Amino acid sequence: xxxxxxxxxxxxxxxxxxxxxxxxxxxxxxxxxxxxxxxxxxxxxxxxxxxxxxxxxxxxxxxxxxxxxxxxxxxxxxxxxxxxxxxxxxxxxxxxxxxxxxxxxxxxxxxxxxxxxxxxxxxxxxxxxxxxxxxxxxxxxxxxxxxxxxxxxxxxxxxxxxxxxxxxxxxxxxxxxxxxxxxxxxxxxxxxxxxxxxxxxxxxxxxxxxxxxxxxxxxxxxxxxxxxxxxxxxxxxxxxxxxxxxxxxxxxxxxxxxxxxxxxxxxxxxxxxxxxxxxxxxxxxxxxxxxxxxxxxxxxxxxxxxxxxxxxxxxxxxxxxxxxx
Amino acid sequence: xxxxxxxxxxxxxxxxxxxxxxxxxxxxxxxxxxxxxxxxxxxxxxxxxxxxxxxxxxxxxxxxxxxxxxxxxxxxxxxxxxxxxxxxxxxxxxxxxxxxxxxxxxxxxxxxxxxxxxxxxxxxxxxxxxxxxxxxxxxxxxxxxxxxxxxxxxxxxxxxxxxxxxxxxxxxxxxxxxxxxxxxxxxxxxxxxxxxxxxxxxxxxxxxxxxxxxxxxxxxxxxxxxxxxxxxxxxxxxxxxxxxxxxxxxxxxxxx
Numbered sequence: 168x169x170x171x172x173x174x175x176x177x178x179x180x181x182x183x184x185x186x187x188x189x190x191x192x193x194x195x196x197x198x199x200x201x202x203x204x205x206x207x208x209x210x211x212x213x214x215x216x217x218x219x220x221x222x223x224x225x226x227x228x229x230x231x232x233x234x235x236x237x238x239x240x241x242x243x244x245x246x247x248x249x250x251x252x253x254x255x256x257x258x259x260x261x262x263x264x265x266x267x268x269x270x271x272x273x274x275x276x277x278x279x280x281x282x283x284x285x286x287x288x289x290x291x292x293x294x295x296x297x298x299x300x301x302x303x304x305x306x307x308x309x310x311x312x313x314x315x316x317x318x319x320x321x322x323x324x325x326x327x328x329x330x331x332x333x334x335x336x337x338x339x340x341x342x343x344x345x346x347x348x349x350x351x352x353x354x355x356x357x358x359x360x361x362x363x364x365x366x367x368x369x370x371x372x373x374x375x376x377x378x379x380x381x382x383x384x385x386x387x388x389x390x391x392x393x394x395x396x397x398x399x400x401x402x403x404x405x406x407x408x409x410x411x412x413x414x415x416x417x418x419x420x421x422x423x424x425x426x427x428x429x430x431x432x433x434x435x436x437x438x439x440x441x442x443x444x445x446x447x448x449x450x451x452x453x454x455x456x457x458x459x460x461x462x463x464x465x466x467x468x469x470x471x472x473x474x475x476x477x478x479x480x481x482x483x484x485x486x487x488x489x490x491x492x
Numbered sequence: 493x494x495x496x497x498x499x500x501x502x503x504x505x506x507x508x509x510x511x512x513x514x515x516x517x518x519x520x521x522x523x524x525x526x527x528x529x530x531x532x533x534x535x536x537x538x539x540x541x542x543x544x545x546x547x548x549x550x551x552x553x554x555x556x557x558x559x560x561x562x563x564x565x566x567x568x569x570x571x572x573x574x575x576x577x578x579x580x581x582x583x584x585x586x587x588x589x590x591x592x593x594x595x596x597x598x599x600x601x602x603x604x605x606x607x608x609x610x611x612x613x614x615x616x617x618x619x620x621x622x623x624x625x626x627x628x629x630x631x632x633x634x635x636x637x638x639x640x641x642x643x644x645x646x647x648x649x650x651x652x653x654x655x656x657x658x659x660x661x662x663x664x665x666x667x668x669x670x671x672x673x674x675x676x677x678x679x680x681x682x683x684x685x686x687x688x689x690x691x692x693x694x695x696x697x698x699x700x701x702x703x704x705x706x707x708x709x710x711x712x713x714x715x716x717x718x719x720x721x722x723x724x725x726x727x728x729x730x731x732x733x734x735x736x737x738x739x740x741x742x743x744x745x746x747x748x
Contacts, residue, residue, distance in 0.1 A: 244706040280703070309741065311676070313659065314619075314638060315707045328701035 178488055180457060181464030183471055185487050190346045190452065191475035192483040195230075195254040196261050197341025197443060198296050199284030201237065202273055203248035211236075213279045214249040216272035221253070222378045223439075225387070225398050229264040230254045230343060230441050232375035243282045244331070250284050252375045254343045254441045258294055261338060266301040269332075274302055277327050283336035288317060292337030299323070299332035342483050345374075345440035345448035348386065348404060348472045349459055350432045356467025357434040363462035364438050364455035371454065373447040374440050386437040386474055401474070403427040404435045431469060445483055449490040456491060493575075495551035496526070498544040500560025506534035508543060510584070511567030511610070515556060515575055515594070523548045558583075563603070567610060569596040572620065582626065586610045591639065593620040597713075601626030604648070607641055607660075608634035617641070617658065623713045630667070633660045636677065640708075644716045652679045655742060661708075663717035674735045674742035680705075682721045684730065684746035694734030694744070702729040702745055721747070 178185040202217070204210035214233050221231035230253070237248040255261040273281050281298055289295060299321030303310040306323040312334075313320045319334035349364070351357035365381030368374060376382070391399035402408050402425060409426050428435070438455055442448035456471055473487055496518055509532040518526060526548070527541035540546065544558075554575030558568055566584035569577045574594040579587065585603035588596050589610045606628045607617035618637040627645035633652040641660040649667035652660055655677040662681050671679060671689045681688075686697075702725050709726075712719045730748045734740050 244703065245709075311678075311741070311743075312657070313678070313704060313707075315640075316711055320704065320707065322704055329704065331704050331707075 178491060180460035180471075180491070183460040183464045183468050185456070185491060186470060186472040187488060188473050189475055189478075189487060190344070190473035190485040191478060191481040192342050192344035192346075192448065192485065193256075193481040194483075195224075195256060195341045195343040195441065196258045196338055197252065197254045197441075198261060198265065198336050198338050199234065199443075200251050200253070200265070200269070200298070200336055201242060201248050201282040201284045202251065203237075203242045203244050203246040203280045203282065204276070205246060205278035207236065207247040209276060209278050210247055210249045213273045213276035214251055216276065217251060217268050218377075219272075221268075222383070224254070224256050224260075224343070228255060228260055229268075230375070230377040231264075231268070232377040232441075234375055235370060235372065244280055246280070252341075252373075252441065252443070254341050254375075254377075256343075258338055262296050265296050265336075266298065269298055270302050270305070274305060274323070274325070274330055274332075280331040281333060283318070283333045285337040285339060287337045289335075292339065294338040295335040296338050297335050299334045302330075302332055305330075339443065341441065341443050342445060342448055343441040344481060345442060345452055345483075345485055346437055346474050347452055347456055347459075347487070348435055348437045348474060349382075349463070349468060350404075350428065350435050350470040350472065351463065352431050352433050352467045352469055354434040356463055357436045359466065360459040360463030360468040361436045361438060364459040367458035368438070368440065368451045368455045371447070371451050373444065374442040374451040376438055376440055378439055382436045382438045384436055386435070389476060389480070404437075406433050406435065427472070429469075437474060445485075448483075449485055452485055452487075453490045456487070493551050493554040495549055495553070495555040495557060497547045497549075497557045497559065498540075499547075500544055500558075500562060500565065501542075503561040504533075504564055506564060507584070508533050508565040509567055510558065510562070510565040511570035511586070511589070512540065513556065513558060513568065514571050515554075515577065516571070516573055518556070566603070569622075570610065572596055585629070587624075588617055588620075588622045588641075589613070590615065591617045591620050591622060595621045595623070598622075598624045598626070600624075601645065602628050604629035604631050605634060606632040606643075607636050607639070608632070615656070621711070623716075625713075625716070627664070633658070633677075633679075636660070640711070642713050642716060642718055644713070644718065651681075652677060652742070655679075659708075661718050661721070663721055671735055671742055671744055673738050673740070675738060675740040677742045679742070679744045680718075680721065680725065681744060681746050682717070684748055689732065689744060690735065693737045694732040695736070697730045697732050697746075697748075700729045700731035700745065702726060702731070705729075705745075 234250040242248040303321040311322040323330040387398035529540040559580035569588045577596040579598040582600035587602045588607045616636040630648035646664035651670040654673040
């Protein structure tokens with residue numbers, strides 16, 4: 168657990184104020200898979216299907232996105248490919264989600280093959296996520312196992328030849344929920360800064376931004392007045408709730424305005440980052456914030472902050488002042 | 493880690509049982525103990541030091557080297573399970589019998605029953621990587637269960653007979669009766685000849701996309717001709733499957 172934030176001087180980048188706060192992130196289970204195909208288009212299409220509906224574990228149960236495209240000389244079979252990172256709150260959930268998605272989205276996609284993207288065999292990474300171990304049964308007895316270089320692969324006959332698939336892939340520890348919030352005087356300014364940030368993060372290894380376009384407008388708080396909901400809108404960052412009559416506090420007195428926004432803020436977008444390590448996420452936050460400020464400073468981006476829960480929920484605290492040094 | 497070196501003292505026509513040189517057995521023994529290991533020579537029991545000069549030294553790899561004119565030494569590499577086993581020269585029969593892991597490299601040719609079971613054992617090679625720089629005799633890969641065998645030269649008859657699984661790559665010619673009673677597994681051959689496998693028991697040759705062979709490419713032994721064979725098969729491959737008489741789904745891959 169890291170200590171409380173303390174930042175005596177306000178920090179600015181290109182005229183954009185950086186708030187003295189921190190992003191709070193959580194331990195997750197992670198893996199990487201590699202999809203290859205005869206051409207980049209098939210690989211991209213399989214990856215798009217595999218990563219669909221994978222924005223937040225709140226309802227998707229998995230956060231999954233393309234990490235980066237791979238050149239033929241970077242893939243096991245010398246074909247164009249895509250690396251995908253996936254994160255879940257538990258190993259068992261990851262073990263459930265990955266084979267289902269691989270079966271419906273990669274096995275089905277013409278010319279594709281599926282490989283492990285995490286180095287390490289069962290001796291070094293005993294926690295495994297099944298790939299071909301599960302999908303081979305589609306071969307209905309005609310599947311062929313091959314052990315090549317100490318790694319087991321499955322060859323499953325399909326309508327364009329054989330679907331080649333690694334037996335399984337290792338599972339490692341990851342971190343989910345790195346984030347920063349871009350506060351702007353217009354939606355156009357927020358969009359511009361957000362897209363610059365996500366574009367800068369896009370090519371970094373070991374991280375993904377799983378929300379649509381890399382960002383979410385529905386930043387949430389924990390819990391809700393409705394008991395069945397585990398998350399609900401974060402009033403403090405909603406411009407629509409600026410000036411709303413303050414709620415009564417526990418003593419019945421009128422509380423002060425709960426908004427974290429000033430009157431000049433009209434739009435807030437949150438870039439959420441999952442990564443394979445603390446340093447990779449911190450680096451992505453740094454790169455993303457700088458890119459956003461470079462694009463948005465003087466163009467409507469007014470402040471950058473980060474989402475946290477007071478440090479009570481996640482053990483990984485990304486202090487903006489420190490990662491932007 | 494260490495290197496054990498066994499230098500054959502003199503060439504002999506008498507059959508020598510080389511299966512006593514086993515990696516897992518050597519690990520717990522001193523050089524003196526190793527020299528006293530009993531070894532059968534034409535039915536007579538001698539000490540290992542009577543047949544081989546034994547040297548032992550620390551090394552950065554876990555290695556066994558057997559050197560000399562070894563054509564009468566049989567069973568070398570039997571049960572090899574990890575590390576490197578190097579046969580520096582030609583060897584006799586049953587090389588790599590019941591090998592289960594590690595690598596076995598023969599810098600020469602071998603006799604019959606490469607990677608095949610010996611004695612009353614049911615299975616041949618069950619894992620690892622076996623490389624022969626020269627030729628192999630008859631019954632190579634018989635009852636092989638798993639692992640990869642690379643043969644740079646020619647092989648005799650009955651390649652992969654009763655094979656259960658695994659992969660054998662032959663860069664040279666291969667003889668008659670290949671794949672007989674083959675259940676699964678892959679034979680990769682350079683010079684297709686339809687007389688080489690039992691015709692009615694295998695499927696007719698069909699074009700096949702052997703894209704999985706790209707994964708084998710990095711593991712082609714240095715200076716083996718198999719590199720060209722693998723490259724060729726990735727773009728131009730024909731396959732037959734069998735042996736249907738035993739309900740087998742083995743495969744023979746060949747250019748063309």
